Amino acid sequence: xxxxxxxxxxxVSPDASQQDIRKAYRQLAKKSHPDRHGGSxxxxxxxxxxxxxxxxxxxxxxxxxYDRFRQAGMRGGWFEGGPGFEDVFAGARGGxxxxxxxxSFEGAGGLGDLFSRIFGGGHTRAEHAVRQRGRDxxxxxxxxxxxxxxxGTVTVRVPREKTCSTCGGTGAVPGTRAETCRQCNGTGxxxxxxxxxxxxxxxxxxxxxxxxxxxxxxxxxxAGAVEEMSAVDVKVPVGTETGQRMRLAGLGQPGxxxxxxxxxxxxxxxxxxxxxxxxxxxxxxxxQVDMADAALGTRVDxxxxxxxVTVRVPxxxxxxxxxRIPGYGVTTPDGRKGDHYVEVQVSIPxxxxxxxxxxxxxxxxxxxxxxx
Numbered sequence: 001x002x003x004x005x006x007x008x009x010x011x012v013s014p015d016a017s018q019q020d021i022r023k024a025y026r027q028l029a030k031k032s033h034p035d036r037h038g039g040s041x042x043x044x045x046x047x048x049x050x051x052x053x054x055x056x057x058x059x060x061x062x063x064x065x066y067d068r069f070r071q072a073g074m075r076g077g078w079f080e081g082g083p084g085f086e087d088v089f090a091g092a093r094g095g096x097x098x099x100x101x102x103x104s105f106e107g108a109g110g111l112g113d114l115f116s117r118i119f120g121g122g123h124t125r126a127e128h129a130v131r132q133r134g135r136d137x138x139x140x141x142x143x144x145x146x147x148x149x150x151x152g153t154v155t156v157r158v159p160r161e162k163t164c165s166t167c168g169g170t171g172a173v174p175g176t177r178a179e180t181c182r183q184c185n186g187t188g189x190x191x192x193x194x195x196x197x198x199x200x201x202x203x204x205x206x207x208x209x210x211x212x213x214x215x216x217x218x219x220x221x222x223a224g225a226v227e228e229m230s231a232v233d234v235k236v237p238v239g240t241e242t243g244q245r246m247r248l249a250g251l252g253q254p255g256x257x258x259x260x261x262x263x264x265x266x267x268x269x270x271x272x273x274x275x276x277x278x279x280x281x282x283x284x285x286x287x288q289v290d291m292a293d294a295a296l297g298t299r300v301d302x303x304x305x306x307x308x309v310t311v312r313v314p315x316x317x318x319x320x321x322x323x324r325i326p327g328y329g330v331t332t333p334d335g336r337k338g339d340h341y342v343e344v345q346v347s348i349p350x351x352x353x354x355x356x357x358x359x360x361x362x363x364x365x366x367x368x369x370x371x372x
Contacts, residue, residue, distance in 0.1 A: 006053035006066065014067070018060060025054040052199050132188075132208055134161075134253035134262035141246075141266045143236055145273040149305060149330050151238035158264060160230045161253050166219035171209075173218070178211035186210040225254075234266065239281065239332040242270045275303060281330040281338030284322075286345055289313055294346045304328040304340045311342060319346040 007014050010024045028050045030036075037043035056062045141156050163169040172178050180186040184203035188210035191200055202208030209224075216222030232251060245267050252262025270278075277284040287300050297315035301308050304325065311323055322341045329338025352360070 005070070006057050009049055009053040010057065012057075014070075018058070021054070021057050025050060025058065029054075055199055132202065132255055132259045134255040134259065136262040136265060137252045138265045138267070140269055141234065142269045142271060143240060144271050145276070145278075147236055148240040148268070148270040149238070149278075151240075152236050153233055154236055155231055155233050156266065157229045157231055158251075159227045160251075161225040162228050164217060164220035164224055164226050167217035167224065169224040171213045171217055171220060171222040171224035173215040176215045178209075178213045181206035181210055181212050184210065232264065236268075237333050239330050240268055240270065241278075241280070242268060244268045276305070278330065281332050281336065283329045283338065283340045284343065285340070286343045287311075288345045288347050289317070290347050290349070294319070294344065302340070302342050305330070309340075313344060317344050317346075319344065 007016070010021060010028060012020055012024050016024075029047065032043050032046040032050060056066050137158055137160070139156070139158050141154065143154060147154065164171070167174060170178060181188075181203060183205040184190050188203055188206065188208045189200045190203050203210070206212050213222040217224075220226050232248070234246065234248070245265055248264040248266070250261045251264035254261050275285055283305060285302065285304075287302055289298060289300060293313060294317045295315065297317070298313050299310055300313055302311045302325065306328055309325060309328065311325060313323065317323075321344050323344065325340040325342065327337045328340035331337050349356070
């Protein structure tokens with residue numbers, strides 16, 4: 001039996017970019033959508049065909065593995081009405097004339113990965129429920145300003161699923177048991193498309209579990225698991241910023257049927273500091289001087305992340321002018337150091353003595369020094 005060539009289905013070249021593939025899929029999906037053809041069965045079949053093709057070619061990893069199958073298939077005549085998929089890989093199952101009790105991809109260069117990733121395994125459809133990776137958890141974490149700058153460890157609480165202690169994970173009332181799902185015959189998956197590249201997805205009737213609970217456990221409501229808050233210690237790297245996302249592998253929801261756990265993603269929010277502001281690895285603060293010091297120059301003590309530093313305010317400093325203190329900002333994980341910028345705020349006295357008024361008036365009347 002000849003198999004479909006997904007590149008021909010989408011009308012693109014095998015050398016097409018992912019962008020070209022995505023564009024072709026969108027055009028074909030819009031053109032062949034059943035709603036535009038009055039629910040036509042032919043349009044629905046064409047729409048499924050296009051969707052199946054894109055589900056493989058639209059994923060770079062699946063596409064890479066598919067290309068390996070495709071090249072092998074073309075050499076064996078698979079895409080030209082030749083001997084068909086199993087004959088192409090006859091060597092992987094012992095060759096013609098040997099026992100045909102289901103073939104294996106051992107030694108086939110990892111090509112079996114495509115079956116486990118795309119088709120739910122390279123075995124028969126009557127097998128038990130396929131493994132499913134656990135869901136990722138996305139949460140937020142609030143970190144004190146000083147910890148974000150210098151690093152540290154913070155404990156966060158995240159909701160994770162645990163096996164229900166009442167039903168032991170079956171989801172059924174103790175003393176009863178679940179029934180095999182009739183839609184997927186207990187496999188936990190249903191297939192769309194046809195041929196060697198039919199697509200497996202979790203069964204919508206049993207949600208991939210392979211069974212349906214008629215008498216749900218009152219504790220977990222048939223899920224077999226309950227959600228509990230788990231404490232997780234999180235290491236906060238030096239120089240962490242607001243908006244940064246941290247990934248903790250394997251700390252998401254547990255998988256089913258032996259599948260891997262998902263990941264925990266934490267989006268960081270850094271608490272504001274009463275004195276400092278931060279942009280990247282630079283730190284900003286303010287200092288006040290009176291107008292005489294701004295005009296004549298002075299020295300002021302400035303609080304930085306590394307402690308107090310004396311800074312020179314040059315004569316003629318203007319309100320809002322920033323003075324740079326090199327290397328006193330945030331140190332990044334790769335060792336780079338930011339700077340500290342202090343903004344000079346000039347205080348203008350509201351209540352003046354007669355002597356102060358007289359002196360200021362003399363200053364105002366004095367001729368400006370000619371510029372050289």
